[in-house]
Amino acid sequence: MSLLSSVERAPRDPILGLTEAFKADDRPGKVNLGVGVYMDADGTVPLLECVKTAQDRLAANPAPYGYLPIDGLAAYDDAVVDLVFGDTVPRDHVAVVQGLGGTGSLKVAGDLLRRLQPEAKVLISDPSWENHQALFSRAGFEVERYPYYDAEAHGVDVDAMVTALGEAPAGTVVVLHACCHNPTGYDLTPDEWARVEQVVRERGLVPLLDMAYQGFATDLASDGAAVRRFAASGPVFVTTSFSKTFSLYGERVGALSVVCADADEAARVLSQLKIVVRTTYSNPPTNGATLVATVLGDAELRSQWEGELAGMRDRIKEMRVALRSGLEQARPGIVAEHITTQNGMFSYSGLGKEQMVRLREEFALYGLDSGRLAIPALNPGNLDRVVDALAKVWP
Ligand SMILES: Cc1ncc(COP(=O)(O)O)c(C=O)c1O
CATH class of the missing domain: 3.40.640.10 (Type I PLP-dependent aspartate aminotransferase-like (Major domain))
Structure with missing residues (x-):
């Protein structure tokens, strides 16, 4: 037996596996609620203006890469x-x-x-x-x-x-x-x-x-x-x-x-x-x-960064509020207050594996089996669809 012939295949990273399944899905309106990356309202990862300015400054004075x-x-x-x-x-x-x-x-x-x-x-x-x-x-x-x-x-x-x-x-x-x-x-x-x-x-x-x-x-x-x-x-x-x-x-x-x-x-x-x-x-x-x-x-760039950071934070909070109120309106009795008390990129929605699998199979919404949803994946273009699907599987 050679050194490598007995190497076992390691389990797949669950989040990367989800992303692969998402990519392979050709249904329109699919949303990846699994990935922990901030995205703007248009669904893209932003290049911050302060970073762009810093890039421009560095490009104007190129330095060697020692x-x-x-x-x-x-x-x-x-x-x-x-x-x-x-x-x-x-x-x-x-x-x-x-x-x-x-x-x-x-x-x-x-x-x-x-x-x-x-x-x-x-x-x-x-x-x-x-x-x-x-x-x-x-x-x-x-x-x-x-x-x-x-x-x-x-x-x-x-x-x-x-x-x-x-x-x-x-x-x-x-x-x-x-x-x-x-x-x-x-x-x-x-x-x-x-x-x-x-x-x-x-x-x-x-x-x-x-x-x-x-x-x-x-x-x-x-x-x-x-x-x-x-x-x-x-x-x-x-x-x-x-x-x-x-x-x-x-x-x-x-x-x-x-x-x-x-x-x-x-x-x-x-x-x-x-x-x-x-x-x-x-x-x-x-x-x-x-x-x-x-x-x-740089005082100016730093203050610009703080503004851009606040912009990302505020957009996430807006999406939390919109998701919660959308759910509460979609079906009276749904308890979704926690979505707006949580912080950061993620929401432990409270949904279980069965519901998360339904979201994937019936609605092309890809969140983790733990019920974790990545809030920055939401935007005005997909919110209604996500609310509608979540309301259908919400216990
Ligand atoms: C709690 C926590 N720690 C560390 C990291 C890793 O960050 P990085 O992508 O900079 O390695 C993450 C990224 O998702 C995280 O959520």
Whole structure:
């Protein structure tokens, strides 16, 4: 038997599988409600004006593509720390590396944590973004879940969450969604964050806040409040993704920041992070980080970005309101209030697998079997059709 002849076929990525089925469907009016990408009202991924201006500026002064330092573009790293932490912590207390999107940054975090705490477990929310489980398992961790989603209450079961964290052994890594929880859309309130932070600190757990949607719920400051709360009270790992917030998906722009006790500790942590990076992809790519650093480093472009971010957020909120009121009008008795209390790109609609399969087979609407719907896929051109179909399968 040769080396490769016994290789087993790995299961297909469920979301990519859904997209393939969607592409193969030739029915008119089909809608892909599965994919986690922001789209404008015309159904296209936007190129933000601030990014376009930054592109034009860079094109006017072409620079060679040398290697970046292992930890990334310095101006970018500084801009990330400023955006994420403001003046909550001194810059030199933060070890930061530019990462390959949020995913690549989580991978670097996982690899470093595994070296630091080989015996620890990782706790992720139930449910969570599917890749959390896979990423941390691949890094060698045993991954378990803490209670999060409360289907009956249409919200978060924070009591159960806090109880579970209170029973976790010291050193357990706890992955938290900083805002816009994926897949449910349900976030903690500030008071609930305070409870979670308290138990994390009391138990000596290691918080890792995954922030892929800063600015998609309320605004940059409010959405970043949980991260800053943790940063003010001790060590914390924070992963940032600019995929959605800058609409730079394919550029793979993200970062891992580790808040340390002092500058010396941060320098030591950074040296270890650099080893992880060096042995994984050597150093990060130049273009996306240069675009983000250009925008964040220029007052006018930054304010333009905040306006464009607000535009994406507002459009999602409008679609939530329209979906909810459409459903309530389509069939009295439908309870859809939760669609407008959730944050971010996704809605855990409450629909089950049977209904999601019906949506696909009878109406060419492709959402995940978990009932997760991607709200940015909705637009004035398809809303009525989606409302009509959802109302027909809604329990
Ligand atoms: C919670 C969460 N973390 C991380 C990511 C990864 O982001 P990126 O595409 O930048 O790797 C996503 C993307 O969907 C996400 O939802």
